Amino acid sequence: xxxxxxxxxxxxxxxxxxxxxxxxxxxxxxxxxxxxxxxxxxxxxxxxxxxxxxxxxxxxxxxxxxxxxxxxxxxxxxxxxxxxxxxxxxxxxxxxxxxxxxxxxxxxxxxxxxxxxxxxxxxxxxxxxxxxxxxxxxxxxxxxxxxxxxxxxxxxxxxxxxxxxxxxxxxxxxxxxxxxxxxxxxxxxxxxxxxxxxxxxxxxxxxxxxxxxxxxxxxxxxxxxxxx
Numbered sequence: 001x002x003x004x005x006x007x008x009x010x011x012x013x014x015x016x017x018x019x020x021x022x023x024x025x026x027x028x029x030x031x032x033x034x035x036x037x038x039x040x041x042x043x044x045x046x047x048x049x050x051x052x053x054x055x056x057x058x059x060x061x062x063x064x065x066x067x068x069x070x071x072x073x074x075x076x077x078x079x080x081x082x083x084x085x086x087x088x089x090x091x092x093x094x095x096x097x098x099x100x101x102x103x104x105x106x107x108x109x110x111x112x113x114x115x116x117x118x119x120x121x122x123x124x125x126x127x128x129x130x131x132x133x134x135x136x137x138x139x140x141x142x143x144x145x146x147x148x149x150x151x152x153x154x155x156x157x158x159x160x161x162x163x164x165x166x167x168x169x170x171x172x173x174x175x176x177x178x179x180x181x182x183x184x185x186x187x188x189x190x191x192x193x194x195x196x197x198x199x200x201x202x203x204x205x206x207x208x209x210x211x212x213x214x215x216x217x218x219x220x221x222x223x224x225x226x227x228x
Contacts, residue, residue, distance in 0.1 A: 001024055001025055001026040001028075001063070001064065001160070001161070001193050002022065002023070002024040002047060002062070002063055002161065002193070002195070003022070003023050003024075003060065003061075003062040004020060004021065004022040004023075004046075004047060004059075004060065004061050004062075005021055005059060005060040005061075006019045006020075006021065006055065006058060006059045006060070007019065007020040007021075007022075007043065007046060007053045007055075007059050007061065008020075008053055008054050008055040008059065009039070009042050009046065009051075009053055009054050010054045015216060016039045016042045016216055017039050017042055017043060017046070017053070017216050017217070018215070018216035018217045019217065020039075020043055020216075020217055020218055021218070022043075022047075022211075022218065024193060024195060025193075026160070026191075026193055027187065027191055027192075027193055028193055028194075028208045028209065029183060029184070029187060029193075029194040029196070029206075029207045029208050030193075030194065030195050030196065030207055030208065030209050030210075030211060031196050031197075031198055031203060031204040031205075031206075031207035031209070031210045031211065032044070032195065032196065032197045032198075032210075032211045032213060032218075033197075033198060033199070033201075033204045033210060033211070033212055033213070034212055034213035034214055035214070038213040038214055038215060038216065039213055039215075039216045039217075040197045040213050041165055041197055043197075043213070044163055044165055044195065044197050046061070047061070047063075047163065047195060048080070048084055048086060048163040049061075049063075049068055049076055049079070049080050049084065050080075050086075052069070053069075056069050056070075063079075063083065063084075063161065064083055064160060064161075066079070081106060081109055081110055081157060082110065082157055082159070083159050083160055083161060084159050084160075084161050084162075084163065085106075085153075085154030085155055085156075085157070085159040085161070085162045085163070085192075086154055086162075086163050086164075086165075087147075087150055087151055087154050087162060087163070087164040087165070087167045088150070088164075088165050088166075088167070089165060089166040089167065089169040089170050090170055091138070091146045091147055091149070091150045091170075092150065093138040093146055093149060093150060093153075094138075095137060095138050095139060096137070097137065098134065098135045098136060098137055099125065099130060099133050099134055099135070099136055099137075099138075099141065099145075099149045099152075100118065100121050100122065100125065100134040100135065102138070102149055102150075102153055103121040103124060103125060103149060103152045103153045103156055104117045104118060104121045104156065105153065106153060106156050106157050107120065107121070107156045107157060110157055112157075117156070120156055121152065121156060122134065124152035124155055124156065125149070125152050127189075128148040128149075128151060128152055128182070129148070130145060130148055130149065130152070133145060133149075142175075143170060143171050143172070143175060144171055144172070144174075144175030144178065144179070147167065147168075147170075147171060147175070147179055148179075148182070151179075151182065151186075155186070155190065155192075158190070159192065160191075160192060160193060161192065161193045161194075161195065162183075162186075162192050162193070162194045162195070163195050163196075164183075164194065164195070164196040164197070164198075165197045166197060166198055166199065167179060167196065167198070168180065168198070168200055168203060169198075169199065169200070176200065176203070177202075180200075180202065180203045180206060183196070184206070194207075
């Protein structure tokens, strides 16, 4: 599903990633933990094709059996739109659009017909308990509701991989617990692979594997969590 080899990232003379190797199987839920500055978000951005490793010539990033490093910008954007979903800490919903419209945006980018996009968006919002919130704008939603809208948006194009960066970091405890449980329900229903960067110990320990990053590399690669 995801194979990364010797991923390095420099910002000027500062080396943020120091040769990360990673293999994630289809349907796994993986958490990535570590102190601030360890390189977690940088790694997630590269795995999600939002950023590029510095050492492209002697590294490898394969997603869904496709080497993505050398794709053109246009083909990479198309691949990202069709195969990858993103969930962020601060939702990134567009304030002028309704919940339904926000969810539909990736489908519109994919050129999905409007009726089909709205039908799929409503199915997802219904599944997430937001059938009564189609026409509400983000300012009219609670934090937990906004995050569920963001989850629906991430799922609209049926991506095989969901990347989440501190997805519960801006939620109260109850909403965070509900979101964590939701990830496992989504995996069971839709079969997605989840890669989650988090400081939340409970969420990290629920994952199938917890990867620990220290100083730009993964120091523990196979922490199998059996007591979930």
